[in-house]
Amino acid sequence: MVEPDYLKFDTLSLHAGQEPDPTTGSRGVPIYQTTSYSFVDTEQAAGLFNLEQPGHIYSRISNPTVAVLEERLAALEGGVGAVFTASGMAAFHLACATIMSAGNHVVASRNIYGGSHNMLNLTMPRFGINTTFVDPRDPDAWRAAITDDTRVLFAETLGNPGIEVLNVPVIAEIAHEHGLPLMLDATFTTPYLMKPIELGADIVMHSVTKFLGGHGIALGGVVVDGGRFDWAASDKFPTLSEPYDGYHGISFAEEYGHQALSMRARAEGLRDFGAAMSPANAFHLLQGVETLPLRMRRHVENTTAVIEFLEENEAVSWVSHPSVSSHPDHELAKELLPKGAGAILSFGITGGREAGRRFIENVQLASHVANVGDAKTLVIHPASTTHQQLSAEDLAAAGVGEDLIRLSVGLEDPEDIINDLARALRASQKG
Amino acid sequence: MDLEFQGITVNFATGGVEIDHSQPPVLMVHGAGMDRTVWSQQTRYLAHHGFSAMAVDLPGHGDSSGELLSTIDEMADWLAGLIRSLDLGPVRLVGHSMGCLIALETAARHGDVTERLVLMGAAAAMPVHPDLLGAAERNEILAPQLMTAWAHGTRAHIAGNPTPGLWMRSGCQALLERAADGVIYNDLFACSSYEAGDIAGQVKCPITVIVGSEDKMTPPKATAQLVAGFSEVELLHLEGIGHMMMLEAPDQIREMMLTALQ
Numbered sequence A: 001m002v003e004p005d006y007l008k009f010d011t012l013s014l015h016a017g018q019e020p021d022p023t024t025g026s027r028g029v030p031i032y033q034t035t036s037y038s039f040v041d042t043e044q045a046a047g048l049f050n051l052e053q054p055g056h057i058y059s060r061i062s063n064p065t066v067a068v069l070e071e072r073l074a075a076l077e078g079g080v081g082a083v084f085t086a087s088g089m090a091a092f093h094l095a096c097a098t099i100m101s102a103g104n105h106v107v108a109s110r111n112i113y114g115g116s117h118n119m120l121n122l123t124m125p126r127f128g129i130n131t132t133f134v135d136p137r138d139p140d141a142w143r144a145a146i147t148d149d150t151r152v153l154f155a156e157t158l159g160n161p162g163i164e165v166l167n168v169p170v171i172a173e174i175a176h177e178h179g180l181p182l183m184l185d186a187t188f189t190t191p192y193l194m195k196p197i198e199l200g201a202d203i204v205m206h207s208v209t210k211f212l213g214g215h216g217i218a219l220g221g222v223v224v225d226g227g228r229f230d231w232a233a234s235d236k237f238p239t240l241s242e243p244y245d246g247y248h249g250i251s252f253a254e255e256y257g258h259q260a261l262s263m264r265a266r267a268e269g270l271r272d273f274g275a276a277m278s279p280a281n282a283f284h285l286l287q288g289v290e291t292l293p294l295r296m297r298r299h300v301e302n303t304t305a306v307i308e309f310l311e312e313n314e315a316v317s318w319v320s321h322p323s324v325s326s327h328p329d330h331e332l333a334k335e336l337l338p339k340g341a342g343a344i345l346s347f348g349i350t351g352g353r354e355a356g357r358r359f360i361e362n363v364q365l366a367s368h369v370a371n372v373g374d375a376k377t378l379v380i381h382p383a384s385t386t387h388q389q390l391s392a393e394d395l396a397a398a399g400v401g402e403d404l405i406r407l408s409v410g411l412e413d414p415e416d417i418i419n420d421l422a423r424a425l426r427a428s429q430k431g
Numbered sequence B: 001m002d003l004e005f006q007g008i009t010v011n012f013a014t015g016g017v018e019i020d021h022s023q024p025p026v027l028m029v030h031g032a033g034m035d036r037t038v039w040s041q042q043t044r045y046l047a048h049h050g051f052s053a054m055a056v057d058l059p060g061h062g063d064s065s066g067e068l069l070s071t072i073d074e075m076a077d078w079l080a081g082l083i084r085s086l087d088l089g090p091v092r093l094v095g096h097s098m099g100c101l102i103a104l105e106t107a108a109r110h111g112d113v114t115e116r117l118v119l120m121g122a123a124a125a126m127p128v129h130p131d132l133l134g135a136a137e138r139n140e141i142l143a144p145q146l147m148t149a150w151a152h153g154t155r156a157h158i159a160g161n162p163t164p165g166l167w168m169r170s171g172c173q174a175l176l177e178r179a180a181d182g183v184i185y186n187d188l189f190a191c192s193s194y195e196a197g198d199i200a201g202q203v204k205c206p207i208t209v210i211v212g213s214e215d216k217m218t219p220p221k222a223t224a225q226l227v228a229g230f231s232e233v234e235l236l237h238l239e240g241i242g243h244m245m246m247l248e249a250p251d252q253i254r255e256m257m258l259t260a261l262q
Ligand SMILES: Cc1ncc(COP(=O)(O)O)c(C=O)c1O
Pocket: A087, A088, A089, A090, A113, A115, A116, A156, A185, A187, A188, A206, A207, A208, A209, A219, A220, A221, A371, A372
């Protein structure tokens, strides 16, 4: 049987979206540090503005450096297109604003990044879009929460803080049974560990700030369009299926079909909301994406070594990561994440809030920051930082115990990471 | 635009512009397993450059309803009927791949409905690899994958999409994945069993043929064989471009179409 001779993932990470610069031969992706692009003549300018022909007009809408990154991420995810934004939150907002309007409703996992939770829970209701939050592990809860106004189901491939593994094929099927798309935040997995579109997701977004960029130096977000969802099959998505006065009566679904979402998100969303990525940030993030497969393999290896160490350490009362057999999604992770369940884990420290504080103050190599997915190992103790105003009961309700330490395992030599953790764990017990 | 014709809904992309009976009509016909959106880089441009541009979804494809038509002859007869019902007079008929066979056969059998032909990815015979035909018959994802792999030139497998943010390979695969079960097989089988016969003797209108040097599905040699039979034919070359030339080289195709259609 013949096989499709597609370029493979590692190759696409380096090449997709870029050819050597036609005028200079530059092998690296040039930073097109420009706001605008000279038109050939008025006829071409009119054609560009009217979506009659493709090209760059103004860097809020598109930029050649950013476009390389967009094509590359679409290639890695197996999506038909991608739109980059200034941050992960901007990507989340862009996707929501492209497919929804006032009166619409979202069903979302309750175990998502705090910023995304705030946007859905507090901010979007001001614009008439409300959300019902459900237990991501409970398919019946997803089904029960869907109403006539629902327009999207949203979750993270790996949740927060319990690293819940989403059963993507099951939740995608529930969405599709109701004529709805499934949108996933795949920040913690990256396309190296999971290809959500192949598993049934319709829209994938990332905080590119994290593992995709990999170096903790630039913010960025992306919306990837899976291209398999039929926006014109019902009247639920008029932004895509109805004529739009913003471009002389174009219907994005009629003209672009499977690429309607990518086209509308850029033509309307970047044009009007303007959360565009800067070309310099695109350049920085591209350097990270080039080595994504190498880094993710190492992140996973180091995570395995760190977990083995933590499980044996007497100052550690529990370790939560899908690769640990006691994790509720251990079997599901083997099926959906055969290359590993990411590099973010949490563990419980004996001695609670006070021991947690002492642990953090005694790590020397690991960095104490409010971030994840850096090449460097990061730690945080939510009970003494991000969640310090909460009582023990409130913490428990948020799924964040007083003893919880979150670790984002980096690319240092695993022995050095372990030695650092061992020293800080010893110090944490000397109260 | 939707139209009721012979009891089914026929869907067209018209570039967001209403059909204007005073403008010369251009009708674009897609290839096997695909739909109107393969012309997305041309339809709207032509619609704003003096043509009534219509990219049609064949029955059972894209957003058109109806049963699949199982031979090229049936498709040509159906298309001729559709053109007559549009009441726009003879059209400039543009075809891609299987759409070329339909266009040629329409011009051969119903010379009154075609003013000229523009063909892309054309050959007089379109044999299909048995593994592809088998995968299509079993509705396996391998069929969209093989078609996508073969339908693009080397460059399109890496980069070079002039539309910022779009990725060509998955664009093609997703389009083919959206086809209902049986559609790809129906079309590939129709292509592989088509025999052109004395098509050159029957087509009376002028023809422009565009060929990509890296077309693996209708290779330049096969296109040359087709062209050799015709007297009034213009052959245009695209260097480094594969079978999906309307998307791989949209700017060049737009210019070639504009010239050929005038
Ligand atoms: C899972 C997840 N999604 C989204 C975001 C938001 O991304 P950004 O900080 O790039 O706006 C974050 C950031 O912490 C995140 O961890």
